Amino acid sequence: MAQKTLLNQRDCAVTISRLCHQINEVHVPWDRTVLVGLQPRGAKLLKALVAQLEAEFATGPVANGLLDITFHRDDFRRREEPLAASPTEMNVLIEGKRVIIIDDVLYTGRSVRAALDALGDFGRPERVELCVLIDRRFSRELPIQPDYSGRRVDALNHERVRLNWSGSTLESVLLESPEYAPKR
């Protein structure tokens, strides 16, 4: 397995900090914004963003929730592996709010499509934006693009982007390529 480092620890800190600046610029004052992390892998990024926003941008408590999209996915009964669900913790109101969906990697866009559907179960937001740490370009299967992205990456379909978290700190982002590309 070949590995390439996309972001080292310093890059990670700089990137998350930049995302916070960009989000804050659009969303100040913070009374109408809700951050929603996608389970399972968007949860840690959500926590990191919320912590940094609250600590460095005088946002006050940032309303946030975790959304599981399992039951809204479009590949139910179409894959070998059954889907796994994670808890949804949406103890916030999103009706009329400005929602930012937070996820780690944007790839085909299908998770985000499902998330938009799932979000609708909790109310009608005024506006929905998308923030991802890694945007895999040229691999979209749906017309979905991020509003905030940490790093754009060109990756082949059989390659994987992996985020290494140590507790609540993002240590590195790697691009992993298997020796043999699976047949498509």
Place this chain on the structure above:
Amino acid sequence: MPQNAKLQSRHLLGLQHVPAEDIQLILQWAGHFKEVINRPIKRVPSLRDLTVANLFFENSTRTRLSFELAEKRLSADVVNFSASTSSVKKGETLNDTVSNILAMKVDLVVIRHSEAGVAHFLADRVPAHVVNAGDGTHEHPTQALLDAFTMQERIGSLEGKKVVIVGDILHSRVALSNIFGLQKLGVHVAVTGPSTLIPRAISELGVEVIDSLDDALEWADVANVLRVQHERMDRAFFPSIREYHKRYGITMDRLNRLKQVPLILHPGPINRGVELTSEVADSPYAAILNQVENGVAVRMAVLYLLASQSAPQNVV
């Protein structure tokens, strides 16, 4: 956590042959669905390309409503069938009724019947997934699963806990499914009730028989109180309802004498003043309405997990 596991069986016919991991899996998914049914919009699109037939050859209100609600909350198409308004009255056989319904391309069948084994009979003959919603005095697996889910929710992990099933064990499919299911979750199960309503062979299932209701309640963490099934009694099993209530009815006085009051479950419908007094049924010791709410979540989990086993047809 067996997050990614699949159910091992294509059908849910009874808990006797369901492995413990499958029961755990269903309970775990029921937790996810409980969150779904507490959302402002209580519906997810998972089963939108599936059709479910509810075949109720025996009367039922709550189980049928609960299944129907579960199916609708998963966005399945639902067809209902009840024996009293159908061609069964005109003399059609079970086999014919079922083949006719399946010719309508049904993916899942939920069946209740007054004869034991009907769900098994069906499972051998039809390509759909079959869920047993009660077959005679045999099994009622989703009821036992929702009982276990409710217990878990109220008293935590069931490993090593003590559950007593009270009352009409002989005619109860709930009792049998509870025994099979709870034992697989590591629960000590006992029964108590009039000796005429306790099957003689029950101890072969590893179930303790406790004679006195007071001793049983003192021993147990949970009391699952069953309904006296007058409709299945072809002769007198106890002298009178009053006598039954006096010896095996749960009253506040009885509970007040205990060191610790067990959690009270009842599969419904309650004969108020027979198995339970109204005071007990409406007290915080009872989790009867929790059971009803959890029933929908548990049935959603069962339908979802069964449906996930087969790929959609005629898509490509």
